[in-house]
Amino acid sequence: MDNQTLRLVDMPTGSQCVIVKLSGHGGFRHRLMELGFVRGEKVRVIKNAPLHDPIEYEIMQSHVSLRRIEAQHIEVVSLTDETAESYSFNGTITEETTRILGERGKTISVALVGNPNCGKTSFFNHATGMREKVGNYSGVTVDSKIGIFKYKDYTIQIADLPGTYSLTEYTPEELYVREYVFDHHPDVVLNIVDASNLERNLFLTTQLIDMNLPMVMALNMFDELERNHDKLDVEMLSRLLGCPIVPTVSSKGAGIQDVMKNIVDVYENMEQNTKHIHINYGADIEKSIEILKGIIKKDAVIDSEYPARYIAIKLLENDQTTLKAVEQHVEFEELKKEAVEQRALLEKSYREDAATVISGAKYGFVRGALAETYTVGKDRSKQKAYTVDNFLTHKWLGFPILIFFLFFMFLMTFILGAYPQEWLEMFFGWLGGLVSRLMPDGMLKDLIVDGIIAGVGGVCSFLPNILILFFFISILEDTGYMARAAFLMDKLMHKMGLHGKSFIPYIIGFGCSVPAIMATRTLENKKDRILTIITVPFMSCSARLPVYLLLISAVFTTTHGMLVTGVYKGLVLTSIYLIGILFAILTSLLMKKIAFKDNSDQFVMELPPYRLPTFRNAVVHMWDKSVQYLKKMGTVILVATIIIWALEYFPQHSPQIDRYTAQIEQISADTEMDETVKAEQIKQLEFDRSVVQTENSYIGRVGQAIAPVFKPLGFDWKMGVSLLTGLAAKEIVVSSMGVLYHADTDADEHSSALQASIQAQTWTSGALKGQKVFTPLVAYAFMIFILLYVPCVAAVTAVYKEAGWKWATFTVLFNTLVAWIMAFLVYQIGMLI
Ligand code: GDP
Numbered sequence: 029m030d031n032q033t034l035r036l037v038d039m040p041t042g043s044q045c046v047i048v049k050l051s052g053h054g055g056f057r058h059r060l061m062e063l064g065f066v067r068g069e070k071v072r073v074i075k076n077a078p079l080h081d082p083i084e085y086e087i088m089q090s091h092v093s094l095r096r097i098e099a100q101h102i103e104v105v106s107l108t109d110e111t112a113e114s115y116s117f118n119g120t121i122t123e124e125t126t127r128i129l130g131e132r133g134k135t136i137s138v139a140l141v142g143n144p145n146c147g148k149t150s151f152f153n154h155a156t157g158m159r160e161k162v163g164n165y166s167g168v169t170v171d172s173k174i175g176i177f178k179y180k181d182y183t184i185q186i187a188d189l190p191g192t193y194s195l196t197e198y199t200p201e202e203l204y205v206r207e208y209v210f211d212h213h214p215d216v217v218l219n220i221v222d223a224s225n226l227e228r229n230l231f232l233t234t235q236l237i238d239m240n241l242p243m244v245m246a247l248n249m250f251d252e253l254e255r256n257h258d259k260l261d262v263e264m265l266s267r268l269l270g271c272p273i274v275p276t277v278s279s280k281g282a283g284i285q286d287v288m289k290n291i292v293d294v295y296e297n298m299e300q301n302t303k304h305i306h307i308n309y310g311a312d313i314e315k316s317i318e319i320l321k322g323i324i325k326k327d328a329v330i331d332s333e334y335p336a337r338y339i340a341i342k343l344l345e346n347d348q349t350t351l352k353a354v355e356q357h358v359e360f361e362e363l364k365k366e367a368v369e370q371r372a373l374l375e376k377s378y379r380e381d382a383a384t385v386i387s388g389a390k391y392g393f394v395r396g397a398l399a400e401t402y403t404v405g406k407d408r409s410k411q412k413a414y415t416v417d418n419f420l421t422h423k424w425l426g427f428p429i430l431i432f433f434l435f436f437m438f439l440m441t442f443i444l445g446a447y448p449q450e451w452l453e454m455f456f457g458w459l460g461g462l463v464s465r466l467m468p469d470g471m472l473k474d475l476i477v478d479g480i481i482a483g484v485g486g487v488c489s490f491l492p493n494i495l496i497l498f499f500f501i502s503i504l505e506d507t508g509y510m511a512r513a514a515f516l517m518d519k520l521m522h523k524m525g526l527h528g529k530s531f532i533p534y535i536i537g538f539g540c541s542v543p544a545i546m547a548t549r550t551l552e553n554k555k556d557r558i559l560t561i562i563t564v565p566f567m568s569c570s571a572r573l574p575v576y577l578l579l580i581s582a583v584f585t586t587t588h589g590m591l592v593t594g595v596y597k598g599l600v601l602t603s604i605y606l607i608g609i610l611f612a613i614l615t616s617l618l619m620k621k622i623a624f625k626d627n628s629d630q631f632v633m634e635l636p637p638y639r640l641p642t643f644r645n646a647v648v649h650m651w652d653k654s655v656q657y658l659k660k661m662g663t664v665i666l667v668a669t670i671i672i673w674a675l676e677y678f679p680q681h682s683p684q685i686d687r688y689t690a691q692i693e694q695i696s697a698d699t700e701m702d703e704t705v706k707a708e709q710i711k712q713l714e715f716d717r718s719v720v721q722t723e724n725s726y727i728g729r730v731g732q733a734i735a736p737v738f739k740p741l742g743f744d745w746k747m748g749v750s751l752l753t754g755l756a757a758k759e760i761v762v763s764s765m766g767v768l769y770h771a772d773t774d775a776d777e778h779s780s781a782l783q784a785s786i787q788a789q790t791w792t793s794g795a796l797k798g799q800k801v802f803t804p805l806v807a808y809a810f811m812i813f814i815l816l817y818v819p820c821v822a823a824v825t826a827v828y829k830e831a832g833w834k835w836a837t838f839t840v841l842f843n844t845l846v847a848w849i850m851a852f853l854v855y856q857i858g859m860l861i
């Protein structure tokens with residue numbers, strides 16, 4: 029911008045002016061526009077003293093204060109007092125003001141950025157009628173030429189910049205383009221791309237995307253693309269990249285008008301596909317970027333001059349020019365130190381410098397965008413080298429490979445997990461026995477042995493499975509395979525109104541909903557995220573598995589030998605998982621119809637480079653995902669176990685209980701009775717007493733109160749109570765059943781004792797009196813209920829944190845309703861048959 033332009037920062041107190049245009053990076057302009065600073069809007073300066081920061085303005089009847097550096101970026105035209113009055117009434121102003129508004133406000137500066145030989149100069153010459161030298165060589169002179177193009181009542185000033193492959197700092201051309209963009213603040217960047225060499229050309233585009241500049245892309249050499257019979261979905265690519273794309277043949281001048289139209293639309297914020305996208309650099313780098321961004325944003329000047337994300341990325345790349353540019357930052361030393369630390373951290377986990385990893389991710393982005401939009405013509409594809417991707421994302425081969433990997437992962441989880449699980453169970457059994465021998469009888473002992481050790485121990489034994497599952501998921505993610513899987517699933521996921529990236533949270537959801545819900549953060553589109561978040565809990569998490577295992581082993585038995593029984597049990601279990609997936613699909617289809625109709629946003633599925641996973645990284649990432657689960661164990665589960673224990677333990681006395689106690693004392697005092705008979709009788713009485721005690725306990729009373737709700741599903745009150753306790757964590761359902769059904773607590777035979785006890789349960793009253801409680805039908809309805817009803821407190825909290833209380837409430841109500849209806853249908857229809 030030249031010197032004669034008037035800027036808002038120069039306007040004295042009391043004066044009035046009209047906004048002509050804004051300059052600066054996209055995020056910054058956006059902020060100003062949200063405050064009302066748009067072209068044609070009138071501003072009054074309330075207070076602007078020299079050296080005073082911020083300055084106070086009145087705009088759209090409200091007071092706004094801007095920093096000097098911000099007001100510096102706003103070009104204005106001054107109004108006299110009289111014209112100001114009439115301007116606010118009917119928008120009329122003096123001819124002079126109109127002229128300046130029209131001229132300056134409709135002058136658009138455009139910078140041509142592109143690879144060498146992509147046709148920038150040809151475009152420039154055709155557009156401006158100038159005769160710059162066109163040639164098949166990289167420019168040696170680092171210079172720019174300015175030409176003018178008239179489009180409607182707009183004056184478009186085009187600057188032809190030197191060609192570059194990248195925007196690092198290795199050549200004078202690169203530095204020149206970078207400086208030009210940040211110093212001259214072109215209103216729009218025209219990225220000229222050679223359509224016959226998309227991968228390399230779009231690499232430069234990814235850097236422009238990081239800079240968050242208003243952008244139009246000219247897809248030049250479109251004739252070459254057509255001659256090669258390559259196919260490109262231009263509209264889709266445009267939506268993926270978040271900028272309009274216009275095919276051009278600049279050597280013939282084709283498409284230039286269309287380019288200009290799009291430049292005007294982008295300038296006037298009227299362009300539909302324009303949006304600022306983030307290239308996803310992967311969890312580790314994104315984490316580092318967030319940390320650096322936090323520091324960068326502490327300095328308002330730097331923050332308004334450069335997009336913080338861009339600076340963060342450049343610092344991670346160890347870009348010296350950027351480091352220099354932010355030298356004035358208020359926390360420069362801290363920023364520099366943190367950048368060094370983050371770089372070291374990344375280098376340690378990737379064993380490559382961060383810049384290489386970042387370029388790798390950029391190519392991954394480009395590959396992903398092209399994989400979805402671009403097909404190489406027949407004659408050229410023959411020469412294409414075979415890559416791993418040809419197999420892993422192959423139309424037919426891809427799915428079997430994916431299914432094999434997932435199957436392998438789950439198999440390993442349970443096979444490898446079984447050993448530590450057994451050890452942990454043994455350990456807790458031993459610990460319980462030890463404590464009960466060492467401690468005197470009493471409430472405290474009961475609490476520790478029956479409450480804490482039994483409850484937490486039962487849940488802990490499940491931890492190895494979770495860790496192993498997350499370890500495998502981390503490896504799949506780290507190698508880059510998960511991204512391919514997401515890519516492969518994209519079409520299928522679209523059919524259910526979701527994005528391919530939702531696939532990863534779903535897989536994690538088989539482990540635990542909490543990290544799965546957190547993993548939805550890689551989805552940029554809010555609607556996709558929410559849809560994924562509310563459907564993830566239908567993926568049967570591993571906490572529900574012990575309940576299935578217990579019921580299936582206890583109830584689904586056959587008389588046909590091991591193999592048949594095994595297959596039968598396996599099918600039952602698989603059907604539960606499949607029903608969960610089915611409900612995720614149905615829910616998202618339903619929600620798409622009701623709440624998310626216009627869910628049309630597209631974004632790139634990055635195909636990051638393949639990497640050999642390192643053990644260290646896999647462990648670190650596994651740990652990241654597991655932390656939530658571990659926290660849940662230490663807090664929610666512990667507290668819930670104690671509460672449930674207490675509710676079941678008290679009250680200890682009632683006339684009936686006391687009668688049993690008296691009877692027991694009487695028998696043990698009897699000296700004439702045979703010792704074995706005596707022991708047997710006491711045992712029976714103690715058991716009867718415990719049954720009465722449970723029914724009389726607080727939890728028993730709650731259970732009987734809510735029993736009518738579960739009656740139509742065929743559940744007895746103990747099942748109802750177990751489900752209630754499952755709100756804290758689904759694993760607790762098993763320990764609750766253990767408590768309520770009074771399994772003989774032989775420590776090492778805990779589970780089989782519970783199985784026997786479950787098999788033996790009969791109805792003690794009502795129409796079904798004497799019949800078994802756990803028929804296969806009831807057990808199946810119960811498992812369906814466990815699968816579908818409200819997820820545990822930790823998962824609901826995660827939904828609340830990621831999507832808000834509205835969706836958390838939805839999850840609680842909707843899932844429970846669906847569970848009840850499904851269990852009802854299963855039971856009632858099953859009873860008819
Ligand atoms: P620059 O380095 O980006 O300025 O590219 P130039 O404008 O110098 O063009 C490089 C070469 O590509 C020249 O030989 C042009 O004639 C040729 N060229 C430019 N645009 C097109 C196009 O759209 N189609 C084809 N086939 N050739 C083009």
Ligand code: MG
Pocket residue numbers: 148149150161162163167
């Ligand atoms: Mg040139």
